[in-house]
Amino acid sequence: MKTAKIHRFLLINQKIPAREFIMNTNLSEIEQTYRNIFEAASDGIIITELETGKILAANPAIAEIHGYTREALTGLRMQRLIHAKSLPFFAAFANVIQQGGLFEMLAQHVKWDDSIISVEWHASAFRYQDRPCALAILRDVSKRVQAEHQLQQRVGIRAKEQSILLDISQTLASTLELEPGLILNQIKVLIPYTRACLFSLEESSLVTLAVHDNEQIEQVAPFRIQLNGDKTRNILFNEHKSIRIANIKSNEPSALFLRSLLQGDSAALLEGILSWMWVPLAVKDRVVGGIGIAHTEQNVFTAHHANLAMTIANQAAVTLANAELYEHAQALAALQERQRLAQNLHDAVNQSLFSAGLIAEVLPRLWERDPAKARQSLEDLRRLTRGAQAEMRALLAELLPTTLTDTELGDLLILLGNAFTGRTNIPVDVTAVDEGSLPAETQVALYRICQEALNNIAKHAKASRVEIDLHHASGELKLLIRDNGRGFGTSTLTPSGHYGLAMMRERAEAVGAELTITSPPGKGVEVKVGWAKKES
Numbered sequence: 408m409k410t411a412k413i414h415r416f417l418l419i420n421q422k423i424p425a426r427e428f429i430m431n432t433n434l435s436e437i438e439q440t441y442r443n444i445f446e447a448a449s450d451g452i453i454i455t456e457l458e459t460g461k462i463l464a465a466n467p468a469i470a471e472i473h474g475y476t477r478e479a480l481t482g483l484r485m486q487r488l489i490h491a492k493s494l495p496f497f498a499a500f501a502n503v504i505q506q507g508g509l510f511e512m513l514a515q516h517v518k519w520d521d522s523i524i525s526v527e528w529h530a531s532a533f534r535y536q537d538r539p540c541a542l543a544i545l546r547d548v549s550k551r552v553q554a555e556h557q558l559q560q561r562v563g564i565r566a567k568e569q570s571i572l573l574d575i576s577q578t579l580a581s582t583l584e585l586e587p588g589l590i591l592n593q594i595k596v597l598i599p600y601t602r603a604c605l606f607s608l609e610e611s612s613l614v615t616l617a618v619h620d621n622e623q624i625e626q627v628a629p630f631r632i633q634l635n636g637d638k639t640r641n642i643l644f645n646e647h648k649s650i651r652i653a654n655i656k657s658n659e660p661s662a663l664f665l666r667s668l669l670q671g672d673s674a675a676l677l678e679g680i681l682s683w684m685w686v687p688l689a690v691k692d693r694v695v696g697g698i699g700i701a702h703t704e705q706n707v708f709t710a711h712h713a714n715l716a717m718t719i720a721n722q723a724a725v726t727l728a729n730a731e732l733y734e735h736a737q738a739l740a741a742l743q744e745r746q747r748l749a750q751n752l753h754d755a756v757n758q759s760l761f762s763a764g765l766i767a768e769v770l771p772r773l774w775e776r777d778p779a780k781a782r783q784s785l786e787d788l789r790r791l792t793r794g795a796q797a798e799m800r801a802l803l804a805e806l807l808p809t810t811l812t813d814t815e816l817g818d819l820l821i822l823l824g825n826a827f828t829g830r831t832n833i834p835v836d837v838t839a840v841d842e843g844s845l846p847a848e849t850q851v852a853l854y855r856i857c858q859e860a861l862n863n864i865a866k867h868a869k870a871s872r873v874e875i876d877l878h879h880a881s882g883e884l885k886l887l888i889r890d891n892g893r894g895f896g897t898s899t900l901t902p903s904g905h906y907g908l909a910m911m912r913e914r915a916e917a918v919g920a921e922l923t924i925t926s927p928p929g930k931g932v933e934v935k936v937g938w939a940k941k942e943s
Contacts (some may be wrong), residue, residue, distance in 0.1 A: 445464075445466050446466055446467060448466055448468055448544075449468055450468060450544050450545065450546045451465070451466060451468045451469030451470075451472050451526075451544070451545035451546065451547075452465070452466040452468070452469060452542070452543070452544055452545075453465045453466070453469050453480075453485070453542075453543050453545060454533060454535050454540050454541070454542055454543075455485045455540060455541050455543065456538060456539075456540055457501050457504075457505065457532075457538075457539045457540055457541055458501075458539070459484065460484045460485040460486050461482065461483070461484055461485075462480055462481055462482065462483050462484070462485060463481070463535060463536065463540060464481070464535070465477055465480045465481060469545060472516075472518075472524070472526070472545065472547045473488055473516065473518050473519060473524075474518045474519040474520060475519050479519075487517075488516050488517060489514055489515070489516055489517070490514070490515035490516060490517050490523060492515055493514040493515045493516075496512055496514065497514075500530070500541070501541075504530055504531050504532040504541055505532055505539065507532065508531075509529065509530070509531050510528060510529075510530040510531070510541075510543075511527075511528060511529050511530075512527075512528050513525060513526070513527055513528070513548070513552070514526055514528055524547055524549045525547070525548050525549045525551075525552040525553075526545050526546065526547060526548065527545065527546045527548045528543060528544075528545060529543065529544045529545075530542065530543035530544070568597060568715065571596055571597055587605045587616035587617030588617045588619070590605055590617070590698075590719070590723045590726070591603045591604075591605055591617055591619045591698075592619075593719060594698070594700065594716065594719055595619070597715050597719070598700060598708070598712050598715060598716060599702070599707070600619075600700045600701060600702055601620070601679075601680065601701055601702045601703045602618070602619065602620040602676065602680060602699075602700075602701040602702075603618070603619045603620075603698065603699065603700050603701070604617070604618045604619075604630075604676060604698070604699040605617045605618075605696065605698055605723075606632070606696045606697045606698070606699065607695065607696040607727065608694055608695055608696050608697070611633065611634050611635075612631050612632060612633050612634060613630075613631070613632040613634065613696070613697065614629055614630070614631050614632075615629040615630045615631075616629070616696075618630075618676075630672055630673040630675075630676065631673075632668060632669065632673050639668070640694075642664055643668070643685070643687070643697070644687045644689070644694050644697070645685075645687065647687050647689045647694075648687075648717075649684060649685065649686045649687075649713040649716060649717055650683075650684065650685040651682075651683075651684050651708050651710075651712075651713055652665060652682065652683040652684070653681075653682060653705055653706040654681050654682070654705045654706065655677060655680060655681060655682075655683050656681065665677070665683060665685075676699065676701070677701075679703055680701040680702065680703060681702065681703060681704055681705035681706075681707075682701060682702040682703075682704060682705055682706060682707040682708055683699065683700070683701050683708075684699070684700045684701075684708040684712065684713060684716060685697060685698070685699055685700075686698045686699075686700070686713070686716045686717055686720040687720070688720050688723055688724035688727060689721075689724055690724045690725060690727075695724055695727045696724070696727060697720075698716065698720055698723070700716065760791075760792075760795050762787075762791050763788055763791040763792050763795070766784050766787055766788045766791070767788060769784075770784055770785065770788070790828075790829065790832065791829065793825070793829055794825070794826065794828060794829010794830055794832075795829060797822065797825035797826040797828070797829045811850065811851050811854055812847040812850055812851065815841050816839075816841055816845060816850050816853060816854065816877065816879065817837075817839030817840075817841035817877055817879075818839075819850075819854050820837050820839060820854075820857055820875050820877055821837045821839065823854075823857055823858055823861060823875075824836075824837045824861075824873070824875055827861045827864075827865065827873070830865065831865050833864075833865075833870060833871060833872065833873060834872055834873070835861075835872075835873045835874075835875060836872070836873070836874045836875070837875045837877075838874075838875070838876045838877065839875075839877040840877065840878045840879065840880060841877060841879045842879060842880040842881075843879060843880065843881075843882070845879070845884070846918070848917070848918055849918040849919075849920070849938060852914040852915065852917060852918045852920070853884075853886060853918075853920070853936060853938070855911075855914055856886075856911045856914055856915060856922070856934070856936060857875065857886070857888055859907050859910060859911050860888040860911065860934045861873070861888070862907065863907050863908075863932075864890045864892065864932070867892075868890045868892025868893060868894075868931065868932065869892050869893050870890035870891050870892030870893075870931060871891060871892075872890070872891050873888070873889070873890045873891075874887070874888075874889045874890075875887070875888050876889075882939060882940035883937075883938070883939045883940070884936075884937070884938040884939070885935070885936070885937055886934075886935070886936040886937075886938075887933065887934070887935055887936075888933070888934040889931060889932070889933045889934070890931040890932055891930070891931045892931045892932065893929075893931070894926035894927065894928065894929065894930060894931050894932050895926040895932065908924060911924075911934070915936060918938065919938065919941065920936050920937060920938040921936070921937045921938070922934070922935070922936055923935040923936075923937075
C-alpha cells in the first residue's frame with residue numbers, strides 16, 4: 408500500500424516513470440523518500456484514525472499552522488483542532504473517504520491559543536499501521552479568506568453607497584423648490600461630519616443657505632463671506648475640485664487660506680474644528696456655491712469621501728440651478744398674471760366705466776329732450792355699472808387664490824356669467840346643482856375651462872345667448888357651456904391650431920376630466936366636461 412501511494416505521488420508530482428523508479432530503488436530508499444517528502448512539505452499533512460479521529464502522525468507544517476509541537480499533536484483527537492461551527496460538516500467525513508471519495512472543504516480550526524484560522528481540507532482514505540486511516544493535506548488560507556471577506560465588505564459598502572446616491576439623486580431631482588437642509592441631511596448619510604454648511608455664490612460673496620451644527624452657530628447664521636479678487640475665487644473653487652485639510656490649525660497653505668477667508672462672524676464655523684473639506688457646486692462652467700464639511704477630529708476625510716461629496720455636490724448644484732430657474736419662472740408667471748389682470752381691467756372694467764361715465768354726462772340733457780331714451784340710457788348705465796362690479800369681483804377672486812377653492816363652483820360660475828354679461832351685453836343663463844366639495848385643483852381647472860370658453864365666445868361666436876349648466880352630485884360632475892353663435896363650421900373640434908382649446912384640454916386632462924367640444928353647423932359651440940371622483 409505504501410509503495411502504491413509513493414508510486415502515484417511520484418508519477419504526478421515528480422514526473423518520474425513509476426516502473427523505472429521502483430525497479431531502480433529498494434524499499435528502504437522509497438520509504439525514506441516518502442518520509443523526506445512528508446517532513447519537507449509546506450502544506451500540513453496529517454494521518455488520523457478513522458474510527459476515533461486520533462492523530463497518528465503530523466508533519467512540522469501542520470504543527471506550525473496550529474501552534475503546537477509535533478509531540479503535543481500526536482495522540483490528540485482531530486476534533487480538538489476543528490471549531491465547533493465546522494464540526495457538523497465532518498459528520499460524513501469517514502463515509503466519504505471509505506467509499507473512495509475525496510473529502511474537500513473549507514473549515515475553521517482552533518489554534519493552541521484559541522485563535523481561529525481558516526483551513527482548506529483535501530483528505531482521502533489511507534491505510535496506516537494496518538488500520539483504516541485518513542490522509543489529509545491541510546493549508547492555512549486565513550489571509551485569502553480574510554481578503555475575500557474584506558473584498559465582499561467593500562463591494563457591499565460600495566453597493567450600499569450607490570443605492571444611497573441613487574436615492575439622493577432621486578430626492579434632489581424630485582424637488583423644484585430649494586431645500587438647503589435636505590442637501591446637508593443627505594450628505595450626512597454617507598459622510599460623517601460635525602458641522603456642515605451650504606453656501607450660494609452671490610456676485611462676490613458666499614452666503615450660507617443652511618448650517619448643520621449646534622443651535623448657537625445656527626442662530627448666528629447666515630454668514631456672508633466676501634471673496635476679495637479673482638485669486639481668492641480661483642483658490643477656493645480649485646478648478647471645480649474638492650479641497651481637504653487634515654488640520655486647519657496647521658501652517659499648510661490650504662489651512663492658512665481657510666483661516667484668512669473665515670474672519671469675523673464666519674470664524675465661528677471653525678470653532679472646535681480640525682478637519683475640513685470644501686466641495687464646490689458648479690453647473691457646467693458656472694459656479695453656483697459650495698459645501699463646507701467639518702469634523703472635530705483631524706484627518707477624517709478621505710479621497711473616497713471627497714468623491715462621494717463631489718457626486719452629491721453635482722446633483723445639489725443642479726438642484727440649486729433648477730430652484731433658481733423655478734423661482735424665475737414663478738416670477739415670470741406672476742408678472743404675466745398681473746399683465747393679464749391689467750389687460751382685463753383695461754378691456755372690461757375700464758371700458759365699462761368709461762361708457763358709464765359718458766352716459767352719466769349726457770343723461771341730464773337727454774332727459775330734458777327725450778325722457779323715454781333717457782330711461783333706456785339709465786338701464787344701460789345700470790347694466791354697465793353692474794357688469795363692472797361683477798368683473799371686479801371676478802378679478803378679485805383671482806387675486807385671492809383661496810377664493811377659487813373656498814367658494815362653491817356654482818357661485819364662481821354665476822360670477823363669471825355676470826362679469827361676461829356686463830362686458831359683452833350677452834345674457835348668460837347659469838343653472839347649478841352643486842352638491843359636495845371638489846378637490847382644489849379640479850375646481851380651479853373647471854373654473855379656468857369655463858373662463859376660457861366664455862372668452863372664446865366673446866371673441867369669435869357672435870352669439871346672443873349663453874347657457875352654463877353644472878350638475879355635481881354623488882361624486883360625478885357634468886359641466887355644459889353652450890352658445891347660439893356661428894360656431895366653427897365643423898361638428899368635431901381638435902385643439903390643433905387653437906391655443907385656447909388646447910389649454911382647455913390640457914387643464915381637463917391634468918385633473919382626470921374628459922373634455923368634448925362640438926359645433927353642429929349653425930348651432931353654436933358646446934363644451935362638455937365630465938369628471939368622476941376616483942375610488943380610494
